[in-house]
Amino acid sequence: MSFLSILFALLLEQARPLKQGNPVHLVVRIWVRWVVRNLDTSKHHHAWLAWCVAVVAPAILVFGVHWLLVWSIGWIAAAAWSIVTLYATLGFRQFSHHFTEIRDALVAGDEDLARQRLAQWMRMDVSALPRSEIVRHVIEHSVLSAHHHVFGVFAWYSLLAAMGLGPAGAVLYRVGEYFAQYAKRPIQPSSTPLSPALQLSAGSAWHLMDWVPTRITALGFAFVGSFEDAVDSWRQHEAQFPGDNDGVVLAATAGAVNVKLGALESGRTWQTPQPIHLRAVVGLVWRTVVMWMVFLALLSLARLLG
Numbered sequence: 001m002s003f004l005s006i007l008f009a010l011l012l013e014q015a016r017p018l019k020q021g022n023p024v025h026l027v028v029r030i031w032v033r034w035v036v037r038n039l040d041t042s043k044h045h046h047a048w049l050a051w052c053v054a055v056v057a058p059a060i061l062v063f064g065v066h067w068l069l070v071w072s073i074g075w076i077a078a079a080a081w082s083i084v085t086l087y088a089t090l091g092f093r094q095f096s097h098h099f100t101e102i103r104d105a106l107v108a109g110d111e112d113l114a115r116q117r118l119a120q121w122m123r124m125d126v127s128a129l130p131r132s133e134i135v136r137h138v139i140e141h142s143v144l145s146a147h148h149h150v151f152g153v154f155a156w157y158s159l160l161a162a163m164g165l166g167p168a169g170a171v172l173y174r175v176g177e178y179f180a181q182y183a184k185r186p187i188q189p190s191s192t193p194l195s196p197a198l199q200l201s202a203g204s205a206w207h208l209m210d211w212v213p214t215r216i217t218a219l220g221f222a223f224v225g226s227f228e229d230a231v232d233s234w235r236q237h238e239a240q241f242p243g244d245n246d247g248v249v250l251a252a253t254a255g256a257v258n259v260k261l262g263a264l265e266s267g268r269t270w271q272t273p274q275p276i277h278l279r280a281v282v283g284l285v286w287r288t289v290v291m292w293m294v295f296l297a298l299l300s301l302a303r304l305l306g
Helices: 002-015 023-039 044-072 075-089 096-107 111-122 131-162 168-184 196-224 227-240 245-257 275-305
Strands: none
Touching: 002 075, 002 131, 002 275, 023 044, 023 168, 044 075, 044 168, 044 196, 075 131, 075 168, 096 111, 096 131, 096 275, 111 131, 131 168, 131 196, 131 245, 131 275, 168 196, 196 227, 196 245, 196 275, 227 245, 245 275
16 A cells, blocks of 8 residues: 555655645644644753654644544545655655746856746855756755655655554654754744753754665665766765765765765765756765655555465
8 A cells, every 4th residue: 555655645746746835834833833832942851842742743633644544434434544645744845946947048058047946945145156067056955855855755755654554654754854854944033942961952853763764765775876886975974974964864965976066075086066966966866766666656556465
């Protein structure tokens, strides 16, 4: 059922992608802000309580609905619930339009438009970036977005679904990622401040949650790209920057397509990021998706035959 749920969710997301500011994501934002406003007391144990309420409670709710549907209606209704949940939590179209707009601007030679679109996406000043740095930022942000929106969701959903928890893993991962990003955001005068204890708890929890998925993603990129170079780049990054999950994904991507990304320094000669590498990265990501789907299909077939 995991294979079919992911397949239909991806097809549905390609046909009708969720727009920015959609009701599902709005509810998550309101929920997280409510938890922070009411449970953040600046104490360490309260910070972990706030994180559990904000992140784990929605996953428990999704799990409860899943089994209620199984018991009351049947597995078809539960499968439909999984598809809806995955549709709301994963998908390329939640970020790929930024990538496409910037790529098209670079191909057309309009670097000013590319900088404008990149600034809107990353919410940073990129006015002084040369062409190669624009491409580098686009690749890095796209690959990390693909990991957070797709491959990390695949990993957590598949693991918890195999344990009988339905689509709870997808919700747990995506809400945990949002909470970590929310905790790192620049404090605005109108926003609810987060205590250092809650910021630390959110970051630590997210690091633990994403440790295995980042390495699964890196291994997938190695399998569908240049395996030896990807693993070597990954190994060097781990030696230089231990504990940097996002850096592992970027290092594996750099080795897989032979392009300079991230902060990795080594004796090898890297290619300077160029627009042609954008196509290579798109191919890398889609081949990894296909690999995931084949893997899940084989697991589903094995369970049926077993």
